[in-house]
Amino acid sequence: MSTRRAQEQRRREHLTGLLRTMLLIRRFEEACAELYSAARIRGFVHLYVGEEAVATGITAALGRDDWVVSTYREHGHALARGLPLDAVMAEMFGRQTGVSRGRGGSMHLFDRAHGFVGGNAVVGGGLPLAVGLALADRMQGRDRVTACFFGDGAVAEGEFHECMNLAALWRLPVLFCCENNRYAMGTALAKEHAETDLALRASSYGVAAWPVDGMDVLAVEDAARRGVEDVRGGGGPVFLELRTYRYRAHSMYDPDRYRDKDEISAWKEHDPIDALCARMRQDALLPDGTRERLAEEVACLVDAAVEVAEQAPLEPVEDLTRFVTSEVEPEVVAG
Amino acid sequence: MSTRRAQEQRRREHLTGLLRTMLLIRRFEEACAELYSAARIRGFVHLYVGEEAVATGITAALGRDDWVVSTYREHGHALARGLPLDAVMAEMFGRQTGVSRGRGGSMHLFDRAHGFVGGNAVVGGGLPLAVGLALADRMQGRDRVTACFFGDGAVAEGEFHECMNLAALWRLPVLFCCENNRYAMGTALAKEHAETDLALRASSYGVAAWPVDGMDVLAVEDAARRGVEDVRGGGGPVFLELRTYRYRAHSMYDPDRYRDKDEISAWKEHDPIDALCARMRQDALLPDGTRERLAEEVACLVDAAVEVAEQAPLEPVEDLTRFVTSEVEPEVVAG
Amino acid sequence: MTTTARPQEVGRTTVETTYREALREAIREALRADDRVFLMGEDVGSYGGCFAVSLGLLEEFGPERIRDTPLSESAFVGAGIGAALAGLRPIVEIMTVNFSLLALDQIMNNAASLLHMSGGQFNVPLVVRMTTGAGRQLAAQHSHSLEGWYAHIPGIRIVAPATLEDARGMLATALRDPDPVLVFEHGSLYNMKGTLDAAAGAVDIDRAAVRRPGEDLTLITYGGTLGKALDAAERLAADDISAEVIDLRTLRPLDDATIIGSVRRTRRAVVVDEGWRSGGLSAELSARIMEQALFDLEAPVARVCSAEVPMPYPRHLEEAALPQVETIVRAARDVVG
Amino acid sequence: MTTTARPQEVGRTTVETTYREALREAIREALRADDRVFLMGEDVGSYGGCFAVSLGLLEEFGPERIRDTPLSESAFVGAGIGAALAGLRPIVEIMTVNFSLLALDQIMNNAASLLHMSGGQFNVPLVVRMTTGAGRQLAAQHSHSLEGWYAHIPGIRIVAPATLEDARGMLATALRDPDPVLVFEHGSLYNMKGTLDAAAGAVDIDRAAVRRPGEDLTLITYGGTLGKALDAAERLAADDISAEVIDLRTLRPLDDATIIGSVRRTRRAVVVDEGWRSGGLSAELSARIMEQALFDLEAPVARVCSAEVPMPYPRHLEEAALPQVETIVRAARDVVG
Ligand SMILES: Cc1ncc(C[n+]2csc(CCOP(=O)(O)OP(=O)(O)O)c2C)c(N)n1
Ligand SMILES: Cc1ncc(C[n+]2csc(CCOP(=O)(O)OP(=O)(O)O)c2C)c(N)n1
Ligand SMILES: [Mg+2]
Ligand SMILES: [Mg+2]
Numbered sequence A, B: 001m002s003t004r005r006a007q008e009q010r011r012r013e014h015l016t017g018l019l020r021t022m023l024l025i026r027r028f029e030e031a032c033a034e035l036y037s038a039a040r041i042r043g044f045v046h047l048y049v050g051e052e053a054v055a056t057g058i059t060a061a062l063g064r065d066d067w068v069v070s071t072y073r074e075h076g077h078a079l080a081r082g083l084p085l086d087a088v089m090a091e092m093f094g095r096q097t098g099v100s101r102g103r104g105g106s107m108h109l110f111d112r113a114h115g116f117v118g119g120n121a122v123v124g125g126g127l128p129l130a131v132g133l134a135l136a137d138r139m140q141g142r143d144r145v146t147a148c149f150f151g152d153g154a155v156a157e158g159e160f161h162e163c164m165n166l167a168a169l170w171r172l173p174v175l176f177c178c179e180n181n182r183y184a185m186g187t188a189l190a191k192e193h194a195e196t197d198l199a200l201r202a203s204s205y206g207v208a209a210w211p212v213d214g215m216d217v218l219a220v221e222d223a224a225r226r227g228v229e230d231v232r233g234g235g236g237p238v239f240l241e242l243r244t245y246r247y248r249a250h251s252m253y254d255p256d257r258y259r260d261k262d263e264i265s266a267w268k269e270h271d272p273i274d275a276l277c278a279r280m281r282q283d284a285l286l287p288d289g290t291r292e293r294l295a296e297e298v299a300c301l302v303d304a305a306v307e308v309a310e311q312a313p314l315e316p317v318e319d320l321t322r323f324v325t326s327e328v329e330p331e332v333v334a335g
Numbered sequence C, D: 001m002t003t004t005a006r007p008q009e010v011g012r013t014t015v016e017t018t019y020r021e022a023l024r025e026a027i028r029e030a031l032r033a034d035d036r037v038f039l040m041g042e043d044v045g046s047y048g049g050c051f052a053v054s055l056g057l058l059e060e061f062g063p064e065r066i067r068d069t070p071l072s073e074s075a076f077v078g079a080g081i082g083a084a085l086a087g088l089r090p091i092v093e094i095m096t097v098n099f100s101l102l103a104l105d106q107i108m109n110n111a112a113s114l115l116h117m118s119g120g121q122f123n124v125p126l127v128v129r130m131t132t133g134a135g136r137q138l139a140a141q142h143s144h145s146l147e148g149w150y151a152h153i154p155g156i157r158i159v160a161p162a163t164l165e166d167a168r169g170m171l172a173t174a175l176r177d178p179d180p181v182l183v184f185e186h187g188s189l190y191n192m193k194g195t196l197d198a199a200a201g202a203v204d205i206d207r208a209a210v211r212r213p214g215e216d217l218t219l220i221t222y223g224g225t226l227g228k229a230l231d232a233a234e235r236l237a238a239d240d241i242s243a244e245v246i247d248l249r250t251l252r253p254l255d256d257a258t259i260i261g262s263v264r265r266t267r268r269a270v271v272v273d274e275g276w277r278s279g280g281l282s283a284e285l286s287a288r289i290m291e292q293a294l295f296d297l298e299a300p301v302a303r304v305c306s307a308e309v310p311m312p313y314p315r316h317l318e319e320a321a322l323p324q325v326e327t328i329v330r331a332a333r334d335v336v337g
Helices: A002-037 A052-060 A075-081 A085-092 A126-139 A158-169 A198-203 A217-232 A261-268 A272-282 A290-311 B002-037 B052-060 B075-081 B085-092 B126-139 B158-169 B198-203 B217-232 B261-268 B272-282 B290-311 C019-033 C057-065 C073-085 C097-111 C164-176 C223-238 C256-266 C281-296 C315-321 C325-336 D019-033 D057-065 D073-085 D097-111 D164-176 D223-238 D256-266 D281-296 D315-321 D325-336
Strands: A067-070 A116-119 A146-151 A174-180 A208-213 A238-243 B067-070 B116-119 B146-151 B174-180 B208-213 B238-243 C014-018 C037-041 C066-068 C089-096 C127-132 C157-159 C181-186 C193-197 C209-212 C217-221 C243-247 C250-252 C269-276 C302-306 D014-018 D037-041 D066-068 D089-096 D127-132 D157-159 D181-186 D193-197 D209-212 D217-221 D243-247 D250-252 D269-276 D302-306
Touching: A002 A052, A002 A075, A002 A085, A002 A217, A002 A272, A002 A290, A052 A075, A052 A146, A052 A174, A052 A217, A052 A238, A052 A272, A067 A075, A067 A126, A075 A085, A075 A116, A085 A290, A116 A126, A126 A146, A126 A158, A126 A174, A126 D073, A126 D097, A158 A174, A158 B158, A158 D073, A174 A198, A174 A217, A198 A208, A198 A238, A208 A217, A217 A238, A217 A272, B002 B052, B002 B075, B002 B085, B002 B217, B002 B272, B002 B290, B052 B075, B052 B146, B052 B174, B052 B217, B052 B238, B052 B272, B067 B075, B067 B126, B075 B085, B075 B116, B085 B290, B116 B126, B126 B146, B126 B158, B126 B174, B126 C073, B126 C097, B158 B174, B158 C073, B174 B198, B174 B217, B198 B208, B198 B238, B208 B217, B217 B238, B217 B272, C014 C019, C014 C164, C019 C037, C019 C057, C019 C089, C019 C164, C037 C057, C037 C073, C057 C066, C073 C089, C073 C097, C089 C097, C089 C164, C097 C127, C097 D097, C127 C164, C157 C164, C164 C181, C164 C193, C181 C223, C209 C223, C209 C256, C217 C223, C217 C256, C217 C325, C223 C243, C223 C269, C223 C325, C243 C256, C256 C269, C256 C281, C269 C281, C269 C325, C281 C302, C281 D281, C281 D302, C302 C325, C302 D281, D014 D019, D014 D164, D019 D037, D019 D057, D019 D089, D019 D164, D037 D057, D037 D073, D057 D066, D073 D089, D073 D097, D089 D097, D089 D164, D097 D127, D127 D164, D157 D164, D164 D181, D164 D193, D181 D223, D209 D223, D209 D256, D217 D223, D217 D256, D217 D325, D223 D243, D223 D269, D223 D325, D243 D256, D256 D269, D256 D281, D269 D281, D269 D325, D281 D302, D302 D325
Parallel strands: A067 A116, A067 A146, A146 A174, A174 A238, A208 A238, B067 B116, B067 B146, B146 B174, B174 B238, B208 B238, C037 C066, C037 C089, C089 C127, C127 C181, C157 C181, C217 C243, C217 C269, C269 C302, D037 D066, D037 D089, D089 D127, D127 D181, D157 D181, D217 D243, D217 D269, D269 D302
Antiparallel strands: C014 C193, C157 C250, C209 C243, D014 D193, D157 D250, D209 D243
């Protein structure tokens, strides 16, 4: 009985944590939209609104030492992975206190402490890195998993093919997380791929692959846990097709002419945050006012992060060419 | 009765033609091996001995206007396609009378008159050209087919993936002819691909694909005819996995350390030329001495071609930088 | 000196336009004039082009001729080569130069080599358009300026429209070229406004243009930095330094006659280019001036290029990394001494 | 001047070897010394390396550390980058520079950029080896010399061993570099024979080497053309022209001190490089000499490069396209005047 209560308690805390993460991501993205429109942050900014369940569910299944390889649409991945909010926001402002000292900006978030290997803005360009990270772990006998995020559009790139084959051939510990939001910029899935069942395509490499409701954070977490277990256990790579949708334009630069508004609102019917709340209420795990309280809490944190970021120092101009090559001395190897 | 005889007569002529083509290719390749060892021809030379049935069967199913896109192992494709023997041999010697004026050599045979678009020595590099040729035909309402040859190793390159998807997505008239000789240089099929059933892999793009006994010229021709019919009929691309084997090393430069001799001799048991002869004898279509007569005939032609080639002129040194840009004037377009 | 540099003649009707619209008009005109011409690339259709250059063309010409492609740079650039071999006149758009590296094998080993490898049989009448350059805080992977680097490759022509006339007129000439032409459009120019001759059309792409005549030194540049060079010349004029400004327009082949002729007169030169300094186009220009006019020089040819760093995101660092009016002026003052 | 240029001291034991064997010994030593090191590429294992450099290593170190890859240049070069990020010391072999274009996005946008984009967090201790150069009648797609072109990219180091000492010693130093190093081995050098100090090991990769001292002019070259430059110097000596020969060794970063110091003394320079002339490394050297030593020059810096043509197959045309001893001698005579 009391154990049941304890379990329920743990479950409530867990789901509340997922909810909070999704709320944080959404609030962060909305803030970015406002900041970009106000020209307070610049560059290309790709928002994750609508896709929060994917980053949240996947990272929930990862361990501290696991690697995460991401794209230019990575604010959500970074926050869900636990990168410090203030440092992520400072990066948007190009400040020295940013996760990448401000040199990367929105598209290039990096954090070694969290095994977060970027922030890659060439579509498909992160996949080979993931294969290499996994190869190193395998060769060194570490049981790390490398989670690699990429979009449906990236599946058309040659690098996807080469990396799926390599990872499968060498049975490397990679969890391929394909965020299928049905568009590559303005190009709809059916205009990108002859075979639009991406999980089916992936399985043709002899990789375990299945589609997942990317709007249901619990479904994503569950799939990720099963995938991570296989991968960590040495079963070779796993491919998850996470079916999701971006509410906003491709980037803040995109006028979004290529989809009709009904499609967008239809997807909003399945909003991942609403869905989780409904589920929690159903199970009596969401006391009234909790969502509002959490929303307010993350809003304050985001606003605070903006303030701190704007006060933060910039890299000195004299340091322009730092980090082109390493500042450490070449190591001296025995022998 | 007489029609039956007429048919038989046609069949005999047809099979005799196939046999003669295979004998010509083999003799040509043996001559190249001798010439290379004698340092009379240079560069990288990749021989086709053992694979004759593939080029012979495929080209037998093509029409005059169809395109052929090939690789660096293309002597057989060129001869089967009907490129003039003397000009192909002259190319080996780098002579002005060569199909590419001697500028291409063994790896870069080209002949516009025969729709033979090279001679591409970057593995996978010919596939996008084939897609483009087919796209142009489709857009201009021509019912041409583009036959594109490539090896099992090329299937691992990103370009293979991009091109299969593009051809399938746009339903382009490409006949993909994968020459699966089980090795990419010294790398065996199982070390190249997680999924070694290449026809299965190709079908994952929604392309009709099937394996063919590449040591049986009649099986190849039959498959090619069915494929060409589909493709020309607008059914989209077809992928043939032609299972074959190269008797000789990867190139004249290769010491061939990676396979054991038994494997090679086992494959020689299924020699495509012997197989066709056996079949013809069985059907009483190969009068005694015919094979020998044909072999002698092609040997004489090849020897003659060598002699002519060695006498042929070289491009003048002053012309070194010709053909870097076109010599024709820019065209004046209406409007 | 080229037609695009001609002064506006009086009485001629002109239209208000932008660099983007001029590019679009050129594509539209080409599509109307020749049904072998088509546009192919990522998001050129329903999206309207990643920088809105092809906006509206899908509606006018349909999806066959305004052809959206999957993310497959190597395949669709190579397909453009194949289509050109088969008699079409493809305009392939690579969203930005940064992604063109994925298609470089097709560009160097096929587009630039097929004519020679085939002994003159297979020329490749292909036009590839791409956006280049920095200045919009797009950081390390979206800020390359590689057009000068591409100019190393024999068998292709490289052009970089810096004016409305060239944005409007270079495409038609490129499409008539029997060989591959790469067109580099600087991302910071798309919104450039101005007036254009209503009858503007094809321009020559063989010669550099003197955009401002001068006596004391020659500023040599192209594309995105032409405006900065002209501003610098203006600033120098205030101190009675008369700078001639040359717009290269075509980076391969280079128009030595115009370049060397000017430097022989002015005896001083500053080359301005947004690429990384070492091994960039400016080095080639400096070397050619040395070879052809060494004893006319009063000072070493100076180079104003980008800092050798993957472009950082923050504005202040990006500005410091790029050639600026101030740095050009300073370099010019130094060579004038 | 570097250790590799030191004269053989008497009494030292030496071994007969080849460039190929020296490269193999260097790899073997690295594999033995550091278990983070592994070799990965097409046919490095059971085939023994396309030019037999890694022959026998599979037997000694096994398939995990002598790792054959499928034909997937972009993936396995990128995998090398990832493995380096995760603490290994990969040696990635790309069969030849001609195929490296397929991996260029990974090299430029990841290997060379990750350290900067990440604000100094992710350095890439990766070594990429590839064969470069022409001279073996391999025609247009197998004869590129792009090492000087790669030297345009900030964030990577480019080295080109031209001697047995450097073939033997550069790898160890490259593996200690915290950042990416590209090693270009000229295909015509693999069979070069000679004697090597039995104790030969790591060499510096920061400085150029004066391979032959001289007074009247400086021949600047590297890699596959060093031998031709030394032969040319010998021929010139016969006419009492004393040529100093500099082997650049490292193409990025360039060792200005050694180069400019020499030219200041000799007042004349000829740069010899097997790349295409326009926009090649020779242009950068010419520009630097102009910038740093213009008023010391008695003659324009001359460039002896390859003809700007996709390499033709026939020997007579290939020889005409490449720098040769005669063309170097002629250029040297011209600058000496
Ligand atoms: C190689 C490459 N080509 C083109 C682009 C421009 N681009 C950036 S994002 C994008 C669409 C990618 O779509 P997808 O992979 O589905 O990811 P999503 O943006 O939908 O999350 C494109 C074409 C790029 N960054 N890299
Ligand atoms: C992109 C590229 N990588 C490597 C090579 C070197 N190479 C030439 S042929 C070959 C093997 C190709 O094998 P496959 O595709 O099976 O064709 P096969 O030679 O067996 O006919 C390799 C690795 C190349 N030419 N191009
Ligand atoms: Mg998408
Ligand atoms: Mg093969």
